[in-house]
Amino acid sequence: MTLPAPLTGVVPPVCTPLTPDNEVDTASLTRLVDHLVSAGVDALFVLGSSSEAAYLPDRHRRLVVETVVRHVAGQLPILAGAIDMTTLRVHDHVDAVTAAGADAVVVTAPFYTRTHPAEISRHFREVAAHSAVPVFAYDQPASVPLKLDPDLIVELASDGVIAGLKDSSGDEGAFRASLMGTRSMPSFSVLTGSELTVDSALAMGAHGVVPGLGNVDPAGYVRLYRAALEGDWKRALAEQERLCALFGMVEAGDPARMGRSSSALGAFKAALQLRGVISCAATAVPQVPLSPSEVERVGKYLAAAGLL
């Protein structure tokens, strides 16, 4: 399907359910998609950081896109991450996800290598020239690790290179600069990936939100988005604060025993299993699984948020 321009609303970065032996659990994946779609989300983003894209071999990535595209069957637009180190490698992922039916691709700055603003600009320009579908810039300094400069975003937007920005930087001052700098381009979409400040981003004029926690509580983010759309900031604030409390689950895992990715993605998956959406909470190798007592902590967050 054609991507709306600008893309708006709630666009959850879809978790990738796995079997205990680290294969994609497609049955759980389609149930998760149903869970999200029935909550009223506006689009789906597969193969992002919350989807464990960094952990999925190419065959898993392909299976994820194919499964979701087939199951959604055009009801909603599908954005797919094309996460890799540099341009030519990204080209291959763009080819794979568009062949599988993705409606847009989401691309970070180069990583692993030491790069430069001029090279980042060239990277996005090459990828956009190569891609048959719109390209979203993915600002993910926790992973890449550099921040995309708002001036670069505005330049790329203005030159028609990118169709939107997915900003997970947590730098709301720069987010606002990207928003203000692209306001005159009515089809450009600025999405926040910061689960904890969605109300702020929407009040600034953001077009939508890509919340990892939206896997667990898509209806919450949909209510938050709609409250903001109606200018009911009081209701938006209350919903946002409920979601902030729920987000505490990302610290369920003991930091002495595992990294933040294991803890946060493990918590999201444990919550989805506890809510009956997916069959197994396994995260991809080499992440460390939550212990039973850590899963219990996740359950308490769900209960406190009225989700169990």
Next chain:
Amino acid sequence: MTLPAPLTGVVPPVCTPLTPDNEVDTASLTRLVDHLVSAGVDALFVLGSSSEAAYLPDRHRRLVVETVVRHVAGQLPILAGAIDMTTLRVHDHVDAVTAAGADAVVVTAPFYTRTHPAEISRHFREVAAHSAVPVFAYDQPASVPLKLDPDLIVELASDGVIAGLKDSSGDEGAFRASLMGTRSMPSFSVLTGSELTVDSALAMGAHGVVPGLGNVDPAGYVRLYRAALEGDWKRALAEQERLCALFGMVEAGDPARMGRSSSALGAFKAALQLRGVISCAATAVPQVPLSPSEVERVGKYLAAAGLL
């Protein structure tokens, strides 16, 4: 061929010559291999950072290993990088390079994702269990970006998980800790990737060196290694200082216009072209090429080192 244990000597990380349209230039690649082999190097490392592995799509990576393995025909051991974000993706590269004939694989800690010592340990253990050939740990904090702890290296060495360490961290105190901690394991190999302190590393007891600059002047590193082997530290120092001066070429590119990778790899390739080894100095997209005057600066470094 079977990898010597420990692996010793000069093991250049082989640059990947490209055509002007970003395809692998296999004719130049085999000439580069001849240039290295005839200088007396002890093994070759393909698909490392200096090989622009981060920039090479899978088909290029495969072509590089196949070309080098076929051309070397068992004269020297071939190590190949299996550079990717996490375990299952690395498995696929391990499979590809060993199918193509690599004698060992070189693997970094996970990157893009936020990780933890326990996860890094599990990563190396899973990769080693999967790999049919020995695994070298690749400490590359400029890229990953985290430093491998010497305690982890010693633990993995002691458990037979890794056959060696390629340390490009520039942290010589930690390098020494890895060396001292593995000294009782006679087949374990500790290699430095720091071009500027090879004499120091060898004096500490390092088994060998993996110098990016060794593409340009392999004979210099061979002389340095042999001087150290003979305990002639005065000669080693003089050779090292000559190579340090030559290394200045990595700053040939204007930092206002390009990143450090573009400048350093661009300089190595320009030098190889000026020395008549490869046909084209192109670096992979989206790197920025050196200007003619910057290439001229590279030439001056070569001339000063007696290499033109």
Next chain:
Amino acid sequence: MTLPAPLTGVVPPVCTPLTPDNEVDTASLTRLVDHLVSAGVDALFVLGSSSEAAYLPDRHRRLVVETVVRHVAGQLPILAGAIDMTTLRVHDHVDAVTAAGADAVVVTAPFYTRTHPAEISRHFREVAAHSAVPVFAYDQPASVPLKLDPDLIVELASDGVIAGLKDSSGDEGAFRASLMGTRSMPSFSVLTGSELTVDSALAMGAHGVVPGLGNVDPAGYVRLYRAALEGDWKRALAEQERLCALFGMVEAGDPARMGRSSSALGAFKAALQLRGVISCAATAVPQVPLSPSEVERVGKYLAAAGLL
């Protein structure tokens, strides 16, 4: 005077006007105080980062507090930074600024040394035990360089150690966590130091704002604060966006020639001189002054914001 609890409203971090030979220009300083007070600000913060506290020797710091305290004469509360590396050094600054009449002190985590959460907690506890006036925690990761954890803030607030938080981290998710975690303590004050997201912070429930740019346009921040207080978020947004555009002046200085502090503080002082508030735009040694054409750029920002 006694500090209101919670402290609320606009609390500009007062610039320190200097003479061309790097002495404190007390006449300009009192004019600047008048400029701020007459705009309706709620308190003054001297010897913070925007005051160039890091650049001021002890005699300058003392002169600044004495001058401002004497001039304000109890009309408004005066907070004073006690910025130094560790506890005992901070004690001396606390003694100096309280002797000079400050109503509260503002204290960062230890810096220069490598520290630990337990040590940071102990630091604030020792300083609070030593101080005769309330202590505000100053979260300033650009300088310290570490982020204060919201859990620590809540713990220190709950134990009565700190009276408030001045958060200049730019991490609005963590800011919200500090706000939500201290909401049950009615006298605790959470202030944002992020000029570009004041409307967001106030919508979250922040008590006030400490904007460096408030030196240049205090009336703008007062209007923004009052609009938020009245729940007129549309007016708040418009005012905030005008201030965001004005904030562009911090990039007036050429980054090839000077650091970000020279550029931003130089721009604020140039703007104050152009507006006729202070006599000389000099920043402290070893900062680099703006060139005439860079000052002209500052003037354009003022003109565009209707301030000239």
Next chain:
Amino acid sequence: MTLPAPLTGVVPPVCTPLTPDNEVDTASLTRLVDHLVSAGVDALFVLGSSSEAAYLPDRHRRLVVETVVRHVAGQLPILAGAIDMTTLRVHDHVDAVTAAGADAVVVTAPFYTRTHPAEISRHFREVAAHSAVPVFAYDQPASVPLKLDPDLIVELASDGVIAGLKDSSGDEGAFRASLMGTRSMPSFSVLTGSELTVDSALAMGAHGVVPGLGNVDPAGYVRLYRAALEGDWKRALAEQERLCALFGMVEAGDPARMGRSSSALGAFKAALQLRGVISCAATAVPQVPLSPSEVERVGKYLAAAGLL
């Protein structure tokens, strides 16, 4: 006394013994000085990072320099740190330590503030113009936190601004660049602060070493230096490796309970107390003291190195 040019040999950064109530223990300090002098060190460096300069209020700093200068009475040159955030604050420390009799001052780049190479250069030039005694540049990226560029060191050396470099960066490639770049200036001194690679630094041509661990085992570093001076690299290596093993004590403190400074400085002081040199192992507030079992671990390192 006049500082030798170049300054050479072993220059321990003298720990600052404290009483249980955080006052300077001058009796222990003079015993520590005797311990160092009688081991044959070549100069003393007070008020550096290992001296807890960041933790000492001005009155403590003054007392330290006065005590050491008076006690040494011209037998050895005394270098003193003038550690503070920016130029004018450093001036005041320079004045204080030279009034107290220091023969040279040691100065870092500006910190707390965001700075620029041009500003760092100006900082050293202003300090040198102000100082009556020679200025050493102190490269301490763990604290400042930025690395001094070798090109800047060479420029400042060549302009006569600095008399030497104390390099604690651990970046031995850059260290070598500073050494090679200043070799033509016979009075310029390049000292390493990296305890674990002193043999390497001396083999490169370094003039001396400033080892924190030299408080605990000054005789070891003196032997290492002399072996290197005589070109006996085998003996130097053995001594260095013994010292590397001893250095393991810096990890005696539990990282879950304290920072690295608490652990390392706590271990040095515990070792000095166990060796009977100082009376109390207290580190300055807010550092966390070692537990009895952690002190026991320190003792085992001493015993293993033959120092108990």
